[in-house]
Structure formats: structure tokens, C-alpha cells
Amino acid sequence: xxxxxxxxxxxxxRFLPGIVAxxxxxxxxxxxxxxxxGQFSLTSTPIDHTRADLWVGHPMNLSVDLGRPIPERWLCQxxxxxxxxxxxxxxxxxxxxxxxxxxxxxCTVIGSALGDNSxxxxxxxxxxxxxxxxxxxxxxxxxxxxxxLGFERVGDVAEVLGKRVRLxxxxxxxKSLAAPxxxxxxxxxxxxxxxxxxxxxxxxxxxxxxxxxxSAVVQRLRKEHYLSAFTSxxxxxxxxxxxxxxxxxxxxxVWSAILGLLIxxxxxxxxxxxxxxxxxxxxxxxEALGIxxxxxxxxxxxxxxxxxxxxxxxxxxxxLGLGELLGLxxxxxxxPIWLIGPSAALTMITVLLSGLFAMRSLRLVQPAELLR
Amino acid sequence: MAAETSCLEGHRLTHSFRxxxxxxxxxxxVSLALWPGEMVLVMGPSGSGKSTLLALLSGLxxxxxxxxxxxxxxxxxxxxxxxxxxxxxxxxxxFQGYNLFPALTAREQLEIVLRWGxxxxxxEARTRADAILDLLGLGTKKTLRPAQLSGGEKQRVxxxxxxxxxxxxxxxxEPTSALDWKHGQHVVELLRAAATAEGATVxxxxxxxxxxxxxxxxxxxxxxxxxxxxxxxxxxxxxP
Numbered sequence: 001x002x003x004x005x006x007x008x009x010x011x012x013x014r015f016l017p018g019i020v021a022x023x024x025x026x027x028x029x030x031x032x033x034x035x036x037x038g039q040f041s042l043t044s045t046p047i048d049h050t051r052a053d054l055w056v057g058h059p060m061n062l063s064v065d066l067g068r069p070i071p072e073r074w075l076c077q078x079x080x081x082x083x084x085x086x087x088x089x090x091x092x093x094x095x096x097x098x099x100x101x102x103x104x105x106x107c108t109v110i111g112s113a114l115g116d117n118s119x120x121x122x123x124x125x126x127x128x129x130x131x132x133x134x135x136x137x138x139x140x141x142x143x144x145x146x147x148x149l150g151f152e153r154v155g156d157v158a159e160v161l162g163k164r165v166r167l168x169x170x171x172x173x174x175k176s177l178a179a180p181x182x183x184x185x186x187x188x189x190x191x192x193x194x195x196x197x198x199x200x201x202x203x204x205x206x207x208x209x210x211x212x213x214x215s216a217v218v219q220r221l222r223k224e225h226y227l228s229a230f231t232s233x234x235x236x237x238x239x240x241x242x243x244x245x246x247x248x249x250x251x252x253x254v255w256s257a258i259l260g261l262l263i264x265x266x267x268x269x270x271x272x273x274x275x276x277x278x279x280x281x282x283x284x285x286x287e288a289l290g291i292x293x294x295x296x297x298x299x300x301x302x303x304x305x306x307x308x309x310x311x312x313x314x315x316x317x318x319x320l321g322l323g324e325l326l327g328l329x330x331x332x333x334x335x336p337i338w339l340i341g342p343s344a345a346l347t348m349i350t351v352l353l354s355g356l357f358a359m360r361s362l363r364l365v366q367p368a369e370l371l372r
Numbered sequence: 373m374a375a376e377t378s379c380l381e382g383h384r385l386t387h388s389f390r391x392x393x394x395x396x397x398x399x400x401x402v403s404l405a406l407w408p409g410e411m412v413l414v415m416g417p418s419g420s421g422k423s424t425l426l427a428l429l430s431g432l433x434x435x436x437x438x439x440x441x442x443x444x445x446x447x448x449x450x451x452x453x454x455x456x457x458x459x460x461x462x463x464x465x466x467f468q469g470y471n472l473f474p475a476l477t478a479r480e481q482l483e484i485v486l487r488w489g490x491x492x493x494x495x496e497a498r499t500r501a502d503a504i505l506d507l508l509g510l511g512t513k514k515t516l517r518p519a520q521l522s523g524g525e526k527q528r529v530x531x532x533x534x535x536x537x538x539x540x541x542x543x544x545x546e547p548t549s550a551l552d553w554k555h556g557q558h559v560v561e562l563l564r565a566a567a568t569a570e571g572a573t574v575x576x577x578x579x580x581x582x583x584x585x586x587x588x589x590x591x592x593x594x595x596x597x598x599x600x601x602x603x604x605x606x607x608x609x610x611x612p
Contacts, residue, residue, distance in 0.1 A: 003473075003480065006475050009475075282473045285471045288432060289534075289537070290456050290457060290459035292489075370467045370545075371424070371433075371545055
């Protein structure tokens with residue numbers, strides 16, 4: 001065991017506040033980040049739960065639910081691409097639902113093809129539900145969001161811009177971030193969205209023979225046909241990032257993370273400073289014996305490294321556990337490796353910085369003081 | 373003894389400390405030369421300037437006046453890094469307190485001096501540390517931490533820390549002050565043995581008169597003035 005780790009273990013009461021501070025600030029960053037990623041992943045549900053490899057829409061498109069009408073004839077330009085084996089139209093948009101109790105709710109209407117090989121129908125729509133949705137005015141919603149839409153049970157009705165819709169079934173696991181999803185046929189969606197002409201659609205979806213070719217098709221559609229095209233992964237990311245930035249939630253999370261890191265930095269720095277200052281006599285002997293100051297500084301840095309490692313060892317499992325707990329009450333928290341990795345790296349950098357600050361205490365070490 | 377064989381010399385050392393508005397001179401024009409393999413004792417009451425003399429000779433404190441020569445080289449003309457490297461190569465220190473890291477074992481207290489100071493590999497550092505601890509009678513206490521050692525044992529570990537790097541000069545500040553004479557005597561005998569066996573110069577400042585028989589030369593310091601008369605020689609003791 002290294003001398004630094006030995007010291008931390010032997011004087012664990014002294015170092016505990018530093019470890020707790022690091023664990024807490026990492027937990028704050030990780031858990032908040034996980035919550036943010038989890039919640040905003042709900043905005044791309046219509047993309048992530050379908051079979052489409054390609055999404056083509058209006059050039060000004062920012063996210064999947066903020067689409068604008070495009071000419072349906074663009075379908076041909078996608079269909080003629082050699083890698084593409086299937087295309088279809090897809091109508092989606094935000095719309096106000098008037099509940100029977102008189103209150104209104106903003107929701108996202110998603111109209112897709114309903115065949116067995118449909119690209120736009122979410123996986124959760126069973127053949128039976130897709131069959132029911134072929135009747136104009138039929139909708140399906142997530143079971144946890146029926147209350148928000150004013151539905152109590154299957155068969156209930158609501159009004160969308162003066163047009164009646166009827167709930168014909170429910171699905172699970174398709175909760176929205178803000179505007180509940182209403183799944184229906186393209187025909188029903190066209191009825192509800194009065195602004196869309198018959199020769200218009202919101203998106204054109206495509207499937208490639210080999211999904212690995214989607215990226216090349218997207219590049220070609222953009223370059224040669226000036227279409228706003230995305231792979232499903234790319235569009236999913238763009239949608240999440242758009243909502244994260246548009247709502248300033250991402251910014252709030254970043255500020256909160258910075259605050260957490262600063263708190264961790266200050267407490268860890270003070271813990272290390274106090275620990276080093278309390279051992280000034282021992283360090284002074286080493287100084288008198290000619291041990292290089294940088295070598296003693298490395299000890300302080302090594303202590304900060306171990307504090308960071310121990311803090312992470314506590315924070316990561318606790319964050320994952322809390323995420324699992326929230327999952328039990330239908331709150332989505334995600335910890336992708338691109339969140340855990342940089343969070344851990346940021347924590348370690350902060351802790352090592354606090355070690356550098358704490359090294360100031362070595363300047364207090366004056367061996368001649370031992371002779372007073 | 374010929375002057376050219378001295379390993380450490382202090383010439384006309386004068387030093388004072390500021391206390392508020394006034395300055396107190398603690399050493400007046402002190403000159404002293406140390407030769408290899410001898411044990412020199414400087415005695416004097418508290419506040420006589422003994423520790424300051426030790427600090428000046430060992431390069432821990434810069435004298436206001438005078439010079440310190442180590443193997444003929446002026447110590448304070450060296451750059452700080454070179455002076456420190458010089459201390460690392462040649463000087464060992466035993467302070468009044470044990471000043472041992474509470475978390476480290478007796479062996480580790482010695483190992484870090486070798487590993488951090490000289491870059492000695494871990495295996496060799498352990499071998500050398502064990503050898504010194506065996507010599508100091510701490511063979512069975514190598515893995516104990518300071519809290520598990522008696523006062524005498526802690527002081528012996530502190531001595532081991534000073535001697536493990538085989539210094540040219542070992543400075544000891546009141547090495548027996550915290551010990552009863554039984555343990556104190558053992559400590560002095562160990563230092564005496566180091567001087568004899570390793571050819572190291574041992575410079576002790578103390579007010580403990582029981583050390584006198586073990587010293588080659590004994591000087592008295594009072595009110596910052598060093599009595600250059602060798603008390604040991606006049607008493608027929610020591611082997612200067």
C-alpha cells in the first residue's frame with residue numbers, strides 16, 4: 001500500500017470530510033446529469049422506438065416534434081437512393097387537446113403508417129392496436145398520461161381543434177417530457193392538423209437494406225438534393241440537445257455541476273491543507289534531511305488522488321442505485337459512459353487541483369522552527 | 373588536528389532575533405571546527421544559543437555575520453537547491469521531538485528518507501532500514517507505528533532516520549531530553565558508536581551533563597558566547 005493511502009486509512013477521520021465532499025459533488029454532477037439525460041431522452045422517443053434509418057424533413061427543422069410541412073413528392077428523391085428499400089410519410093406536431101372537463105393540454109400527435117413493416121409506428125403498438133388505429137379519429141396514449149389528456153378509460157373521447165378523437169388503447173413506457181404522445185394513423189393526423197395540405201407531410205422516413213449505409217445516404221441527400229436529412233441516431237441526438245439547450249435545463253445543470261465541483265474543491269483543499277499543516281513537523285524533518293520539496297508535494301497530490309478515487313468509488317454506485325430507485329417510479333435516469341467518464345475525469349481534475357492548492361501548506365515547513 | 377582535515381567549520385558566527393522593536397543577539401562571534409569521526413557536545417542553559425548554533429552550522433538558518441564552511445566550501449554561497457542537496461548527501465538530524473509520521477511503521481519512517489531522498493529502490497531501502505533498526509535494537513518493532521512504541525523506542529527510530537542515509541555529520545538537538553537516563557544513555561551510546569564505526573561526526577547540543585563522558589570535545593555556550601576551552605580535554609575525557 002502506498003504511504004499516502006496508508007496515511008489516509010490511518011487518519012481516516014481527518015480525511016473523511018474530503019472524501020465525503022468529493023463523493024457528494026460527484027453524486028450531484030452524475031445524478032443531475034443522469035436525470036437530465038434520462039428526461040430529455042423522452043423527447044426523442046418517437047425516433048428511438050421506430051425502425052426508420054433515415055429522417056428527412058424541413059431545412060429549418062430543430063427537433064422531431066417541431067417539424068414543418070414539406071412536399072410529399074420529396075419521397076421519390078429518397079426512394080431512388082440505391083441503398084433505400086422502403087420509404088413512407090410521417091406526420092407529427094404539437095397540438096392542443098380540449099378535455100371534456102373544459103381544460104386544455106398540449107400534446108404531441110404522431111401519425112404513422114400502420115402496416116406490419118411500418119417505419120414510423122412505435123414498437124409498442126401491437127398489431128391489434130395498429131388495426132384499431134386505422135379507424136379515423138382513433139388514438140392511443142401512454143397509460144400514465146391518460147389523466148393529463150382527460151381520458152379515464154379506453155373508449156373515452158376528447159376534442160382536438162373541434163375534432164373528436166377516441167382513445168382505442170393504451171401503451172406502456174412511452175411517457176413524454178412535457179406534451180403527452182397521441183399515436184394515430186397518418187390519415188387521422190392529417191385531419192387533426194388543418195395546416196397540412198394533402199400533398200404535404202412533416203417527415204419522410206426511410207429504411208436502408210443495410211442500416212450501416214444510412215450515413216452515406218444522408219450525406220448524399222444533403223449534398224446533391226439539398227434535403228435536410230438525418231440518420232435516426234443523429235436526429236435523436238439533435239432533438240435531445242435542442243430541448244436541453246432551448247429549455248436552458250442543460251445550462252442550469254452545468255452551473256449546478258460547477259457549483260458542486262467548487263464545493264468539493266474547497267472542502268477537499270481545506271482537508272488536505274489541514275492534514276499537511278498538522279504534519280508540518282514531520283515534513284520539516286524531511287526538509288532538514290534534504291528531501292526535495294516536490295517529492296513531499298507528490299505525497300499531497302497522491303493523497304488527493306486517493307481521496308478522489310475513494311469519493312468516486314462511493315458516488316458512482318450510489319448514483320446508479322438512485323437511478324434504479326427512480327426507475328421504479330417511472331422516472332427515467334440514464335448513465336451513459338459518455339456521462340460517467342467525463343464526470344469522473346472532471347472530479348479527478350478538481351481533486352488534483354485541490355491537492356495543488358493544499359501544497360501551499362508545505363511552504364510553512366521551516367526546519368529551523370524545530371530547533372526553537 | 374590539522375585545520376585542513378575539518379569537515380565543518382563555523383567562522384565568527386553572529387546571529388540575532390527580532391522581538392518586537394528590539395533585537396536580541398543570541399550568538400556572538402562564535403567559531404568552531406568539527407573533525408570527521410568525533411563527537412562534539414555543546415552545553416549550555418536554555419536560551420544560551422545552542423540550538424541557533426546548530427541551525428547555523430547545519431545550514432537551516434543563515435547567519436547574519438560569519439560563514440559556514442563544509443569541506444572548505446562556503447555553505448551560504450550555494451544556491452538553495454544545491455544547499456538542500458548538500459544537506460541530503462551529508463547531514464542527518466535528530467530533533468528534540470520524535471516527529472515521526474503517525475501512520476507509518478518504524479521501517480517506513482526510514483524507508484522514505486532513502487526512497488524520496490536518494491531514489492533508492494524499494495527493496496534496497498527496506499534492507500538498509502532493517503539493518504539500522506536491527507542495530508538500534510528495534511528488530512522486532514519494525515512494523516509498529518509510533519503510537520505502539522515507547523518514548524525511547526521512538527527516539528531510536530528518529531536516530532535511525534538520521535543515520536540510515538549514512539550522513540557525514542549528524543546533528544542532535546537535546547537527544548536525551550525526553551528520556552530517562554537509562555534510555556538516554558543508550559541513545560548516546562548509539563550516537564557514539566555511529567561516530568566510531570561509520571566515521572560520522574556527531575554534533576550534540578544539550579544541557580544534559582551526563583553526556584559529557586561520551587563526547588570527544590565539550591564546549592560551553594552561555595549568553596551567545598562560546599567558551600573555546602575544551603572541557604573534556606581538561607577533564608581528561610574523550611579522545612579528540
